[in-house]
Amino acid sequence: MTERPTERVDTTRLQHMARAFTETAVLWAALDLSLFTHVAGGADTTEAVAAACGIRRLNADRLVTCALALDLLRKDTEGRLVNSPESERFLVEGTPSYAGAWMRFTRPDAPGWMQLTELLRRPEEPRRLGMYGDLTVEAARAYHEATYSVGMGAGRRFCRQVDLSGRRMLLDLGGGSGAYSINAVQSFPGLRATVLDLPAVVVVTREFCTQHGVADLVDTIGGDFTADPFPSCDAVVMASNLPIYDEVNIALVVRKAFDALDPGGEMHLVGEMLDDDGRGPVDAAMWGMQEILYNSGGKAHTRGQVRGYFTAAGFVDVTEHDFIPGVLVRTTGRKPV
Ligand SMILES: C[S@@+](CC[C@H](N)C(=O)[O-])C[C@H]1O[C@@H](n2cnc3c(N)ncnc32)[C@H](O)[C@@H]1O
Structure with a gap:
């Protein structure tokens, strides 16, 4: 009898899938608050992001933490916030390569997906x-x-x-x-x-x-x-x-x-x-x-x-x-x- 190789599995991938919508929500909120435009314009600390986005420091902290984890923001060698190359190229308003409209294209469909x-x-x-x-x-x-x-x-x-x-x-x-x-x-x-x-x-x-x-x-x-x-x-x-x-x-x-x-x-x-x-x-x-x-x-x-x-x-x-x-x-x- 041939032995079937056993694939080692855990729940990590399924857990990520079950919460993937949270990444979408962070991206849309960051776009709504012009996070990447403010960072490109010099808001390079959590305090500066809070002021530029008009949100509480605690919420700016949450947003920046998520954006760093998603590699939408990075820190430079001096610890200042900068946009990741993708965010700088496609998510800064007023630039010819701004693609924010496309990134929000399917947003009206979100309630439908939940049904x-x-x-x-x-x-x-x-x-x-x-x-x-x-x-x-x-x-x-x-x-x-x-x-x-x-x-x-x-x-x-x-x-x-x-x-x-x-x-x-x-x-x-x-x-x-x-x-x-x-x-x-x-x-x-x-x-x-x-x-x-x-x-x-x-x-x-x-x-x-x-x-x-x-x-x-x-x-x-x-x-x-x-x-x-x-x-x-x-x-x-x-x-x-x-x-x-x-x-x-x-x-x-x-x-x-x-x-x-x-x-x-x-x-x-x-x-x-x-x-x-x-x-x-x-x-x-x-x-x-x-x-x-x-x-x-x-x-x-x-x-x-x-x-x-x-x-x-x-x-x-x-x-x-x-x-x-x-x-x-x-x-x-x-x-x-
Ligand atoms: C996702 S857009 C793509 C637009 C363009 N080809 C591009 O790549 O930028 C799909 C397009 O197909 C058009 N379309 C869908 N069904 C069509 C149909 N039966 N006859 C003509 N155009 C149609 C839509 O109106 C829409 O403009």
């Missing part, structure tokens, strides 16, 4: 468009203030990874703020782009394009990419939409993109994807779960499933790249000539 058991028991049929079915321009503006704060970095990264020189028209499916299209038309002379997003969203897309001086190079179409026709193009990008839809709808959209592309054209789908063994990353699994809050049909997809949507549509040379390692994967394919 997860009830939501999992919900018997109703999911709605195809989930939260997007009744989006107003105001809601779209707030939503894309957040996506823009990280999307521009992603758009720049896309243009470093993907050479679109010689292409004429990039179709940006669910392009939101237009972050990918804005970067693409600025990076590749002669390229135009069309953002196809919901009618309320493209109002906001146009605002961002105007702000970046590319309104004449980026067109918008207000529509539903699962239902409305696509314009002719020779490149397609679909970024950060994957867990919003189920297998049938993603396969449908990839197929429609294939049909809209010129022969020789290329498609790139950037999204959170599960590894093929389905064992993570956690983030990809959680974005799929997030959709339960909106009662959409969305779910997490594996890398293999996404490759399957491409090959079933007719794409060749289907390959995968770690777009942001551990976070986003880019699957790409070419329409045969």
Whole structure:
């Protein structure tokens, strides 16, 4: 009889998981109180933090202690408080790389997550468009203030990874703020782009394009990419939409993109994807779960499933790249000539 190796276990990891929400709460409170902005501005002791944030010294002590433990703050060689490199780069208000809006993006969902058991028991049929079915321009503006704060970095990264020189028209499916299209038309002379997003969203897309001086190079179409026709193009990008839809709808959209592309054209789908063994990353699994809050049909997809949507549509040379390692994967394919 073979002996099964025994895995030594304790409760440490489970305890951390049971209290992980406390880290989220500290991050949001620190952002609300502009902790990192005050530290960048010279509040380098607990007393100075208390004064700058307008909170009691005891509470400043608690906040600073947690921020140090979470490596959001550090101490320099003289014991003065400083921001960690991440906080300095992304959490100081008024800087171009400030990403506070994105860090708070899922905050309105927190009460819903605390009702997860009830939501999992919900018997109703999911709605195809989930939260997007009744989006107003105001809601779209707030939503894309957040996506823009990280999307521009992603758009720049896309243009470093993907050479679109010689292409004429990039179709940006669910392009939101237009972050990918804005970067693409600025990076590749002669390229135009069309953002196809919901009618309320493209109002906001146009605002961002105007702000970046590319309104004449980026067109918008207000529509539903699962239902409305696509314009002719020779490149397609679909970024950060994957867990919003189920297998049938993603396969449908990839197929429609294939049909809209010129022969020789290329498609790139950037999204959170599960590894093929389905064992993570956690983030990809959680974005799929997030959709339960909106009662959409969305779910997490594996890398293999996404490759399957491409090959079933007719794409060749289907390959995968770690777009942001551990976070986003880019699957790409070419329409045969
Ligand atoms: C997370 S945002 C990503 C925006 C942008 N691609 C980026 O990466 O910055 C998802 C976008 O998909 C759009 N979207 C979702 N369902 C859609 C549909 N059926 N038709 C068109 N756009 C859709 C949303 O309105 C939203 O702008």
